[in-house]
Amino acid sequence: MGMDTKAFKRALRKSDKYHRRGFGHEEEVTELLNSEYKSGLIKTIRDNNNWLKQGDVTIRLAEAFGFCWGVERAVAIAYESRQHFPNERIWITNEIIHNPSVNERLKEMEVGFIPVKDGQKDFSVVDSGDVVILPAFGASVQEMQLLNDLGCTIVDTTCPWVSKVWNSVEKHKKRNYTSIIHGKYHHEETVATSSFAEKYLVVLNLEEARYVANYILYGGDKDEFMKKFEKACSPGFDPDVDLECIGIANQTTMLKSETEEIGKLFERTMLEKYGPTELDKHFMSFNTICDATQERQDAMFDLVQEDLSLLVVIGGFNSSNTTHLKEIAVDYGIPSYHIDGASRILEGNAIEHKPLEKDLEVTENWLPEGEITVGITSGASTPDQAVEEVIGKIFETKNVALVG
Numbered sequence: 001m002g003m004d005t006k007a008f009k010r011a012l013r014k015s016d017k018y019h020r021r022g023f024g025h026e027e028e029v030t031e032l033l034n035s036e037y038k039s040g041l042i043k044t045i046r047d048n049n050n051w052l053k054q055g056d057v058t059i060r061l062a063e064a065f066g067f068c069w070g071v072e073r074a075v076a077i078a079y080e081s082r083q084h085f086p087n088e089r090i091w092i093t094n095e096i097i098h099n100p101s102v103n104e105r106l107k108e109m110e111v112g113f114i115p116v117k118d119g120q121k122d123f124s125v126v127d128s129g130d131v132v133i134l135p136a137f138g139a140s141v142q143e144m145q146l147l148n149d150l151g152c153t154i155v156d157t158t159c160p161w162v163s164k165v166w167n168s169v170e171k172h173k174k175r176n177y178t179s180i181i182h183g184k185y186h187h188e189e190t191v192a193t194s195s196f197a198e199k200y201l202v203v204l205n206l207e208e209a210r211y212v213a214n215y216i217l218y219g220g221d222k223d224e225f226m227k228k229f230e231k232a233c234s235p236g237f238d239p240d241v242d243l244e245c246i247g248i249a250n251q252t253t254m255l256k257s258e259t260e261e262i263g264k265l266f267e268r269t270m271l272e273k274y275g276p277t278e279l280d281k282h283f284m285s286f287n288t289i290c291d292a293t294q295e296r297q298d299a300m301f302d303l304v305q306e307d308l309s310l311l312v313v314i315g316g317f318n319s320s321n322t323t324h325l326k327e328i329a330v331d332y333g334i335p336s337y338h339i340d341g342a343s344r345i346l347e348g349n350a351i352e353h354k355p356l357e358k359d360l361e362v363t364e365n366w367l368p369e370g371e372i373t374v375g376i377t378s379g380a381s382t383p384d385q386a387v388e389e390v391i392g393k394i395f396e397t398k399n400v401a402l403v404g
């Protein structure tokens with residue numbers, strides 16, 4: 001509380017131990033990235049209108065899926081850091097992105113994860129001569145400050161789209177508005193975003209937003225409110241005082257339509273309470289859903305219009321943008337399987353997958369007999385190679401040789 005986050009970031013940027021871009025090893029790194037994460041098969045399918053038919057199996061890829069540029073950029077900078085600091089110890093504060101194979105590869109490159117003890121990161125392992133990478137979804141300002149105090153080199157791969165949200169939060173703060181953040185309060189990105197706010201409240205979905213909107217209009221049971229948002233608000237938050245002026249912010253990977261609806265809901269709410277001439281004094285909103293998330297969700301809305309037998313959604317189980325793609329499949333009533341890689345497709349036509357808000361389960365005979373059309377998409381942190389492997393397994397299960 002009370003920390004001048006803007007001034008801190010400005011000072012940090014001037015430090016010669018703080019880096020926000022690559023180190024000029026782009027060419028080597030691009031080659032490495034291409035060989036590890038790109039896929040010839042996916043390129044072929046993409047060039048063929050996202051469509052591939054062999055034997056009984058038709059594959060329909062979403063128009064946009066997989067690695068977004070923010071993730072590509074973060075991974076590239078991390079790889080470059082290894083080349084640039086060949087002898088230094090390198091740490092990363094979190095999974096750079098939510099993808100098991102990428103994280104595995106970083107481990108092989110001896111990029112260590114900051115250990116976590118009792119739910120707290122233990123930065124005592126970091127020496128001043130070390131290099132610490134901040135992931136694509138950023139780090140809290142307290143963490144940055146701690147690392148800065150330790151005197152280590154900081155390589156910040158925070159996606160510019162995420163920084164854009166932080167900037168809106170700074171604007172809310174400047175005018176003493178409370179930031180209402182559409183997100184998951186425990187997601188690293190939202191933790192980082194809220195660290196830039198003075199006063200904030202995190203709402204998970206439209207239902208929670210409606211609850212808050214009702215409270216703004218009609219008041220309510222304060223204890224119940226505080227119990228509900230106990231972990232999702234700034235210290236000392238008081239709904240009777242702190243909801244008079246609000247600004248909207250979001251985790252960049254939430255369902256776009258929901259973020260928009262939440263924004264509109266609060267706009268209407270403040271309009272109703274304060275009237276049109278006073279609205280600007282009580283409400284602020286900027287569009288901060290990232291392009292990549294938008295594109296992938298739009299592509300999914302197109303894909304579910306196709307005549308599909310089923311959908312496979314590939315991405316880390318804790319990846320928020322992947323889960324939202326799965327939600328769209330569920331909304332449209334198409335059988336869908338969220339997996340984090342090809343190894344979830346088991347011998348004998350079975351698949352281990354994660355239904356929404358449930359633990360992993362195994363479904364037998366998941367690929368119907370005869371002709372099938374399989375829609376496929378993947379989250380922003382899934383390399384094309386992972387998608388290729390999944391397609392390979394599907395053909396294998398259906399006994400179709402993959403030619404080409």
Ligand code: SF4
Nearest residue numbers: 068070159161252290
């Ligand atoms: S999903 Fe969007 S905000 Fe997140 S890393 Fe990719 S481009 Fe950046």
